[in-house]
Amino acid sequence: MMWYTECGKDGDVVLSSRVRLARNLKGIPFPARADEKQQEEVLTRCKNAVLESGSTLADTVKYIDLSVMQDYEKQAIAERHLISPQMMDSRIKRGLLLSDDNRLSILLNEEDHIRIQAMAAGFDLDACFSLADRVDDLIEESVEYAFDEQIGYLTCCPTNAGTGMRASVMVHLPGLTISGTINQMIDSLSQLGVTVRGLFGEGSKATGYLYQISNQLTLGAAEEDILEKFKQIVESVIGKEREMRTRLYNTDKYKLEDRLMRSYGILSHAVLLSSEEAMKRLSDVRMGIELGIIKNIKLEQLNEVTYEILPANIMLKYNLPDANERDLKRAEIVRERMCS
Amino acid sequence: MKCQKCHEREATSHITQIINGKKQEMHLCTQCAAESPEFQEMKAGLDFGIGGFLGGIFGGKPKTLAGETTLQNNACPVCGMLFEDFLNDGRLGCGDCYSTFRNRLERPLRQIHGTCEHVGKVPSRMGGALKRDRKLAKLESELNAAVLKQEFEKAAELRDKIKELKDKDDKEA
Secondary structure (H helix, E strand, C coil), rough: CCCCCCCHHHHHEEEEEEEEEEEEEEECCCCCHHHHHHHHHHHHHHHHHHCCCCCCHHHEEEEEHHHHCCCCHHHHHHHHCCCHHHHHCCCCCEEEEEEEEEEEEECCCCCCCCCEEEEEECCCHHHHHHHHHHHHHHHHHCCCCCEEEEEEECCCCCCHHHHCCEEEEEEEHHHHHHCCCCHHHHHHHCCEEEEEEEEECCEEEEHEEEEEEECCCCCCHHHHHHHHHHHHHHHHHHHHHHHHHHHHHHHHHHHHHHHHHHHHHHHHHHHCCCCCHHHHHHHHHHHHHCCCCCCCCCHHHHHHHHCCHCCCCCCCCCCCHHHHHHHHHHHHHHHHHHCC | CEECCCCCEECEHHHHHEEECCCEEEECCCHHHHHCCCHHHHHCCCCCCCCHHHHHHHCCCCCCCCCCCCCHCCCCCCCCCCHHHHHHHHCCCCCHHHHHCCCCCCCCHHHHHHHCCCCCCCCHHHHHHHHHHHHHHHHHHHHHHHHCCCCCHHHHHHHHHHHHHHHHHHHHH
């Protein structure tokens, strides 16, 4: 099972955790300003730094050349959050080092030469950091990083300079969203250097109540301290979300139950499902499972189907370029999962 | 209403065009609208990415420093970037840009992060000295915190660690 389908610690609120380190090679322009030869050089040097390191990690990592992939294939990887949407742009030569369990993905020539991403199910930023940190040491054994004694690791965008570290969690916040408290929370967190954004929607209007929370400041504090502060903030978000769910449930139990069960009914019987509707309904079912109202489906099953039905993933698996045909297929997959 | 292009997402952008007296309507979702030529044209020259806003912070009146006759002469020797390019898109061209434009980057870095002193990880090949200094500073701040919290056992442990580290330095020197 991949990390994105597992249900980890605090899995009723936190779907997954990620730590990303941005690094660049010394003396070579950042990808957007590098010429083709320099871009190639970055790919080769980074690829070799990992694959020929002789470490145990090397055996579990594969190199993927993104320039030979179709757009929908790249999109499918992006939907699973293994690459950023920016990696889709084929004007720059890009590559990806991906571990077999998908917990580690190293993006080459994104905005920076190297972006080490470590991911885990549930709320487990420590595991992510320790993996990313280890990989960082490994790469550094054979390449020299752009580093400044005062400023730290040098990155293409100065908002990443210093540690180059961005920690993030993907969270399900139906309680805070339905109760309308989310916007106030987003404002407060931004003052603490933490950003909240909708995951499958635009701005703060998140489809399926899924959000990504991440730290903004990367300079002036040690990695461990940034992580510690961020973890405390996420913990308080988890607490507030749980409290809000309980309050919603206690205020109007039958209304909430009705809403969640209706979504469950639709997912179990619908013939056509757009990805947007599926996301919304799955979120309701997720909340139903989390509140113990829906008992015969596990969160792991739900996580699996959530990724399985994203447009490019359906396209990749069933070769359906037509959106209407995908809606039909999507409903079929969801029906099967809901009834099994 | 569904988007006319992807047929998947809700249409949120509605465009009415009148070309040669013929009215034409388009209903697109935000994503498809962003890619449509009509909208591309509309937002041309306006940068809504991070650069569009960083320019505001970083811009101000560029200070001309001693020995720096014109800004044009101040291109980064490694990647050829000018500070003006950076003001346009908020991105630097290479690691060396940080030293080329150090004087002008310091203030904005402080505005973003509140500081421009990195205290985190140091690449191991940066040599032991810098690493040791950082470690020492970290231990000392932990020691102060422990003393403030009156955790004297922990403080004693930290004091020993600091001493050990300093002794090792002296021996090597």
